[in-house]
Amino acid sequence: MRHSTLRQLQVFEAVARLKSFTRASEELFLTQPTASMQVKKLAEDVGLPLFEQIGKKIYLTDAGHELHRTCLAVFEHLDRFAMIASDMKGLKAGKLRLAVVTTAKYFASRLLGMFCQKYPGIEVALKVTNHERVLERLMSNQDDLYVLGQLPDEVDAVAEAFLDNPLVVLASARHPLAHVRDIPIERIGEEPFILREAGSGTRRATERFFSRHDLKLKVRMELGSNEAIKQAIIGGLGISVLSRHALALDTEAPRGQLIPLDVQGFPIERLWYYAYPSGKQLSLIAQAFLEYLQQAPRYLGGLSRHSIAGRPRPSRQGAGGGKAP
Numbered sequence: 085m086r087h088s089t090l091r092q093l094q095v096f097e098a099v100a101r102l103k104s105f106t107r108a109s110e111e112l113f114l115t116q117p118t119a120s121m122q123v124k125k126l127a128e129d130v131g132l133p134l135f136e137q138i139g140k141k142i143y144l145t146d147a148g149h150e151l152h153r154t155c156l157a158v159f160e161h162l163d164r165f166a167m168i169a170s171d172m173k174g175l176k177a178g179k180l181r182l183a184v185v186t187t188a189k190y191f192a193s194r195l196l197g198m199f200c201q202k203y204p205g206i207e208v209a210l211k212v213t214n215h216e217r218v219l220e221r222l223m224s225n226q227d228d229l230y231v232l233g234q235l236p237d238e239v240d241a242v243a244e245a246f247l248d249n250p251l252v253v254l255a256s257a258r259h260p261l262a263h264v265r266d267i268p269i270e271r272i273g274e275e276p277f278i279l280r281e282a283g284s285g286t287r288r289a290t291e292r293f294f295s296r297h298d299l300k301l302k303v304r305m306e307l308g309s310n311e312a313i314k315q316a317i318i319g320g321l322g323i324s325v326l327s328r329h330a331l332a333l334d335t336e337a338p339r340g341q342l343i344p345l346d347v348q349g350f351p352i353e354r355l356w357y358y359a360y361p362s363g364k365q366l367s368l369i370a371q372a373f374l375e376y377l378q379q380a381p382r383y384l385g386g387l388s389r390h391s392i393a394g395r396p397r398p399s400r401q402g403a404g405g406g407k408a409p
């Protein structure tokens with residue numbers, strides 16, 4: 085395998101983990117033919133097939149499983165070396181890899197901006213994706229730190245809440261309910277509703293909330309981003325439940341076009357957590373950024389109106405703690 089490259093191993097690892105060439109090429113910003121070619125060359129070097137295809141699904145062969153384990157060990161060693169090297173340089177150089185859920189990008193990029201100003205030599209990689217994908221990344225230890233809603237019990241991670249994440253019912257400012265006070269929840273069930281995609285934490289919290297109240301939503305459409313949902317609301321296609329953070333720092337939808345409705349039982353009180361796998365040793369850089377996250381309510385000015393300071397923070401190590409709301 086002298087001619088195999090680290091890139092080929094990275095592509096192979098992503099395909100093996102995600103069980104999909106399409107998802108691996110998306111993750112690595114490659115075209116699918118390029119990803120297939122890299123894996124094909126690697127299999128030629130190994131001299132054995134690495135995957136087998138049955139129907140539409142791909143499976144690792146025995147050689148594939150063995151190589152996947154080897155890849156994980158190699159990457160772990162390289163990561164450890166990179167961390168040692170960057171710790172040797174103090175906070176002057178090195179990399180911070182952060183993965184955050186879609187809704188957290190509104191404040192995470194702002195905090196990152198401040199952090200990079202203070203430590204200009206640090207390179208930052210920010211991955212923004214939905215709750216389910218961020219969890220997958222955490223469980224396969226792909227980044228330094230993660231920001232997401234509450235973790236399920238079975239995930240073995242250190243997680244701590246650091247900021248409020250209130251979910252509100254959003255409507256167009258021209259909606260007939262826009263200025264009605266104390267709207268009964270049942271009334272929301274009559275409105276066409278726009279839902280985030282499967283895998284979204286916002287969607288899961290919304291569905292749980294309405295099913296706890298024995299209410300079925302009249303789902304008109306599913307959209308894969310908060311931005312698309314806001315535009316659909318402004319376009320009069322329906323109402324939705326989104327984080328108040330998705331309204332802050334809004335550039336696309338000028339304030340005034342969207343309005344949080346005064347619905348009984350709202351906002352749904354959620355929290356943002358930072359997390360990392362239990363046992364992971366944080367680099368100096370990750371520790372420094374973690375301190376920024378802990379200070380988030382102070383740094384975020386207007387966004388921190390709902391700061392959790394002053395009430396007990398649910399915190400847990402490992403698999404303890406409550407179920408995700």
Ligand code: PGA
Nearest residue numbers: 186187215233284285286
């Ligand atoms: P989402 O996550 O962006 O996947 O909806 C938000 C959350 O977990 O609260």
